[in-house]
Every structure is written in structure tokens, then in C-alpha cells.
Amino acid sequence: MSTLQTAKKSFMNPYLAGVFLGLTLLAAFLILGAGLGASAGIARVAAFCEMCLLPGHTLNSEYFGRYGENPLSYYLVFMFIGVVLGGAMSSMLFGRTELTVERGANCAAGRRLTYALVGGLLVGFASRMASGCTSGQALTGTALLLTGSFVFLVFVFAGGYAAAYFVRKQWHD
Amino acid sequence: MIDTLYATDALNSPKAFFLALLIGLFFGIFLEQAGFGSSRKLAGVFYFKDMAVIKVMFSAVVTAMLGLSCFLAMGWVQVDAIYLLPTIYGSQIVGGLIFGVGFVVSGWCPGTAAAGLASGKLDALVALIGALLGSILFSEIYPAVKGIASAGDRGVLSVFDSLGLSKPMFVFLFVVVAIICFWLCEKLEKAKASKTVHVSSTFLRAFSLILVVFAGALFIFPTSQETGADERSAAAVDLGDGAILISPELEKNLLAGVEEAVDHIEPTDLADRMMRGDRDLIVVDVRSPLEYNRFHLKGAVNVALPELADHLLPYKNNGLIVLYSNGMTHPAQARDSLFRLGFRNVYILTDGLAGFMEQCLKPASVRSEPLSSKTAKRIQAWRSYFYSKADARAETK
Numbered sequence: 015m016s017t018l019q020t021a022k023k024s025f026m027n028p029y030l031a032g033v034f035l036g037l038t039l040l041a042a043f044l045i046l047g048a049g050l051g052a053s054a055g056i057a058r059v060a061a062f063c064e065m066c067l068l069p070g071h072t073l074n075s076e077y078f079g080r081y082g083e084n085p086l087s088y089y090l091v092f093m094f095i096g097v098v099l100g101g102a103m104s105s106m107l108f109g110r111t112e113l114t115v116e117r118g119a120n121c122a123a124g125r126r127l128t129y130a131l132v133g134g135l136l137v138g139f140a141s142r143m144a145s146g147c148t149s150g151q152a153l154t155g156t157a158l159l160l161t162g163s164f165v166f167l168v169f170v171f172a173g174g175y176a177a178a179y180f181v182r183k184q185w186h187d
Numbered sequence: 188m189i190d191t192l193y194a195t196d197a198l199n200s201p202k203a204f205f206l207a208l209l210i211g212l213f214f215g216i217f218l219e220q221a222g223f224g225s226s227r228k229l230a231g232v233f234y235f236k237d238m239a240v241i242k243v244m245f246s247a248v249v250t251a252m253l254g255l256s257c258f259l260a261m262g263w264v265q266v267d268a269i270y271l272l273p274t275i276y277g278s279q280i281v282g283g284l285i286f287g288v289g290f291v292v293s294g295w296c297p298g299t300a301a302a303g304l305a306s307g308k309l310d311a312l313v314a315l316i317g318a319l320l321g322s323i324l325f326s327e328i329y330p331a332v333k334g335i336a337s338a339g340d341r342g343v344l345s346v347f348d349s350l351g352l353s354k355p356m357f358v359f360l361f362v363v364v365a366i367i368c369f370w371l372c373e374k375l376e377k378a379k380a381s382k383t384v385h386v387s388s389t390f391l392r393a394f395s396l397i398l399v400v401f402a403g404a405l406f407i408f409p410t411s412q413e414t415g416a417d418e419r420s421a422a423a424v425d426l427g428d429g430a431i432l433i434s435p436e437l438e439k440n441l442l443a444g445v446e447e448a449v450d451h452i453e454p455t456d457l458a459d460r461m462m463r464g465d466r467d468l469i470v471v472d473v474r475s476p477l478e479y480n481r482f483h484l485k486g487a488v489n490v491a492l493p494e495l496a497d498h499l500l501p502y503k504n505n506g507l508i509v510l511y512s513n514g515m516t517h518p519a520q521a522r523d524s525l526f527r528l529g530f531r532n533v534y535i536l537t538d539g540l541a542g543f544m545e546q547c548l549k550p551a552s553v554r555s556e557p558l559s560s561k562t563a564k565r566i567q568a569w570r571s572y573f574y575s576k577a578d579a580r581a582e583t584k
Binding site for chain 2: 027037041043048053063075089090094099104108112126133134138140142152159164169170175182
């Protein structure tokens with residue numbers, strides 16, 4: 015692990031990384047006719063998990079029921095798999111892969127993981143509420159100049175900055 | 188002209204799955220390269236320590252926005268070939284707020300958590316499990332929250348229309364604001380001596396200049412090409428010679444009709460009548476010739492508002508006249524004017540062309556509501572009729 019860490023390369027110039035992300039998004043518009051998305055893939059996997067346990071209940075529920083009998087058969091599920099594979103390729107090539115719980119030096123792993131779970135739950139819930147996340151709404155929708163996506167973006171930052179103070183200790187060194 | 192998978196209703200084909208995987212691969216690579224496989228770096232934006240989120244996100248949005256605007260303006264792709272998310276204020280305000288809280292608490296959003304998981308971050312794995320549970324929770328309590336999730340539904344709404352600006356003007360202002368943010372971020376990080384990727388001011392100057400030039404170049408194109416542009420300038424519709432007799436009785440009848448919405452025709456009804464080739468039906472597109480040439484309902488004629496009364500005189504109280512535009516403002520005003528001139532057979536298309544697209548021409552595969560196979564077949568029939576190359580699209584190629 016120590017050799018990996020010494021070989022750790024620094025991240026890309028953020029503006030160039032942004033331009034490349036923007037070009038990826040543009041490619042999605044021109045090829046798929048739809049932008050990027052991540053939370054829909056998660057929701058489809060969630061529906062699939064529920065379906066394995068309670069097939070009748072899931073199919074009859076008003077929300078997950080819309081996904082039909084095979085919720086994984088959806089283009090954004092495949093995009094999500096692509097993101098994981100691409101992220102793994104990039105982090106491995108640049109020596110950044112490391113099994114770890116990222117946190118401040120003075121924060122116990124348990125606290126950090128609890129925050130991750132609770133925050134993740136809110137993110138998953140909110141993504142369904144807004145029909146999209148930072149990818150589908152904040153990136154895609156704003157690039158398409160859609161009013162609702164700008165509204166979403168503004169309120170994401172409002173919520174984030176309002177709550178930041180209360181969870182700051184997880185990053186304390 | 189680019190035919191996207193969405194436009195050809197092939198978004199749920201194996202080909203689309205493969206291409207989505209490939210696009211996701213690049214998405215993941217650049218998220219990781221940007222440093223978004225690290226929750227600490229992501230959360231940094233909320234403590235003004237590491238502003239990478241702002242820099243990367245705004246660069247990405249501006250790049251895609253300018254790129255797509257260019258493709259649209261050149262006519263290489265049509266706006267209806269791209270899926271546009273509706274504006275639903277309730278869902279996006281409440282969803283945005285909760286999302287923001289969840290983002291800062293967990294340090295992850297869905298896409299970045301995937302990149303974080305890929306780099307071995309266990310907190311990303313836990314956040315993703317949380318997101319799965321959150322999705323299930325939403326589905327379970329959906330009947331209780333669907334009121335919020337559908338409150339303030341405005342359909343597809345452009346931000347430049349909402350703000351009353353032209354599209355190039357909004358894009359230009361947005362680019363300028365993004366550039367100001369970039370410089371402020373660099374200044375802030377310097378002041379806090381944050382350990383972030385160093386960007387030289389020469390690079391930032393060149394980057395800013397390129398973006399401004401690109402955004403400025405979009406002013407070359409005429410602005411009325413995009414949807415919705417005509418509805419705002421709808422202040423006055425003058426249909427005749429100005430000498431209109433206004434009687435209280437007539438106005439009463441007119442308003443009674445408005446109240447009962449007898450002056451509306453549903454998109455599905457119109458679609459069926461047009462496909463059947465109803466002989467006594469005349470469909471009038473009252474948008475600009477530019478927009479008409481880009482796309483119009485097959486069989487519709489293009490008539491400018493001032494010429495409407497003259498043009499439609501032969502059809503006065505004879506057959507069925509349907510007016511449509513992108514929205515409903517222009518046709519409704521025109522219909523009222525024609526009513527005053529004695530026309531009793533003028534109808535407006537409910538929710539305009541936008542509603543027609545949504546109800547009749549939106550591919551079955553991207554609809555969220557469950558569809559019977561009969562409905563899916565009808566949609567397919569409408570799509571193949573209204574998108575047939577003979578009329579609607581071929582002209583713009």
C-alpha cells in the first residue's frame with residue numbers, strides 16, 4: 015500500500031476535467047438524446063432488490079411498479095455500471111485505489127460511516143423526489159437551460175451550506 | 188441531422204445499453220480524474236476549503252451548454268430529439284433541499300459515490316447502500332409525498348424564458364458569472380492556502396477568454412429558433428382592421444366558452460383526426476415560418492397572425508379550425524379575436540405543440556406512467572405518422 019501511495023498522482027486540472035465532463039455530457043445529448051444520470055440506476059437496483067424479496071408488493075406499488083418486471087433493463091443502469099468501471103480504471107492507473115474510510119484524523123470511522131449512511135439515505139430519497147440528482151438535474155438540466163434544474167441546483171447548495179456546520183467534525187484533523 | 192436514440196425511441200435497446208455503458212465509462216474516468224472519488228474533496232466546497240466542485244461543475248455545464256447551443260443553432264440536431272426534464276417546482280425545491288443536506292452529511296452524491304466506490308472508499312459503499320434504502324423509502328411512502336413531487340408542474344420550461352431574456356443573452360451572462368466564480372474560487376483557495384491542484388493564472392485567463400468568445404459568437408444566430416420564444420411577446424394580437432364591434436352579449440358568450448373549455452381540442456383527439464385525414468379539418472400553425480420550417484405537425488399550414496382572419500374566411504363556420512403554437516397564449520388570443528369576428532368553429536390545441544409532443548410523440552420507452560400495449564401502439568402509430576420523412580423532418584435536412 016505504501017508504494018501505491020508514493021506513486022499517487024495529483025488530480026487533473028479541475029477546469030480541464032470539467033471540459034472533458036462537459037464533452038461527455040454533450041456526447042450523451044447527441045448520441046442518446048438524453049443526458050447523464052446516476053440516481054436512476056440506483057433506484058432501479060433498489061427496485062430490483064425489493065422485487066427479489068417482495069415481488070408482488072413491488073409490482074403493485076405506485077412508484078417502483080412503473081419499472082415493470084425487469085427494472086434493471088434500463089439504459090441508466092448500464093451508465094451507472096460504466097461509471098464504476100471508469101472510476102476504477104482511472105483510480106488504478108493513477109495509483110489512487112485504496113481500501114479506506116475517508117474522514118478527518120480526529121473522527122472515528124463509526125461516526126463517518128453513520129453520516130455516510132444517513133446522508134446517503136437522504137440523497138437517495140431526494141433524488142427520487144426531484145427525479146434526478148447532481149448528474150441528471152444539476153449537470154444535465156442546467157446545460158439544457160431548464161428552469162427546474164437551476165432551481166434544484168440553487169436549493170442543493172442552500173441545503174448543503176445550511177447543514178454543513180452540524181456535520182463539520184467528521185473532517186476535523 | 189443527428190437522429191438520437193431518444194428521437195428514434197430506441198433508448199431501451201441493447202445498442203443504447205452499450206452506448207450508455209460507454210458514456211458512463213468516460214463519465215466515471217473524468218469524475219475520478221477531477222478528484223471526485225474523494226468525499227473530503229467534495230465536502231470541501233461546503234467549508235470553502237476546496238472549491239473543485241464549483242470549478243469542475245461549472246466548466247462542465249458551460250462546455251455542454253455552449254456545445255449543444257452550437258449544434259442546435261447550426262441545425263445539426265433538433266431540440267425535440269433530446270429528452271427535456273419538466274420543471275416541477277415542488278419536487279425540485281424540496282428535493283434540492285433534502286439532497287443538499289444529504290450531500291454534505293454523507294460527502295457523496297450518486298455519481299461521485301460510484302467513482303468513490305471504484306477507488307475503494309468504504310464510506311462511498313455505505314452511502315450507496317443508504318441511497319438504495321432512500322429510494323425504497325420514497326417508493327414506499329410515495330402515496331403520501333406525491334402531492335409535493337407533482338406540485339407546481341410547469342412542463343418543459345426554459346430558464347431564459349422564465350427570466351425574460353433571449354437565449355444567447357442568458358448563456359452569455361451565465362458564462363460571465365461562471366468565470367467570476369472561477370476567479371473567486373482561486374482567490375479563496377489561495378487565501379486559505381488550500382492544498383488543491385495548482386492552476387496558473389495564465390491558464391485561467393486563456394480559459395476565460397475562450398469561453399467568452401464562444402458565448403459571444405452565439406449572438407450571431409437569430410434568437411427565435413428555440414421553443415417558447417413567441418409566447419412572451421404576445422402582448423397584442425391584432426387580427427383585423429381594428430374596427431371590432433364589442434358587445435357585452437358577445438363577450439359573455441365568449442367567456443362562457445372559455446369557462447367550459449369548449450374551445451379546446453385534446454392532442455390525442457387532434458392526432459387521430461389528422462391521421463384519419465379528416466377532410467373538414469384545417470390545422471393552422473401560427474408560429475414564425477422559421478419555427479414552422481424546423482418542425483410542424485404534418486398537414487398543418489403556416490399562417491401569420493395578422494393574416495389569420497383573411498386566410499380563414501373561406502372556412503368560417505365551415506369545418507373545424509385548430510390553431511396551435513408552442514404554448515397556448517397566442518392561439519387563445521387569436522381564437523378570441525376570431526370569435527369576435529363571428530367565427531364559431533375555431534379550436535385551440537390543449538397545451539400547444541409542447542403538450543402534443545408530450546402526450547402523443549414522446550416515446551413510450553421514456554414515459555414514467557405505465558402504458559397498456561394498446562396505448563403504446565397508438566403512440567408508435569402517431570410517431571411514425573408525424574415523424575415520417577415525407578413532410579415534417581425532410582424539409583429541414
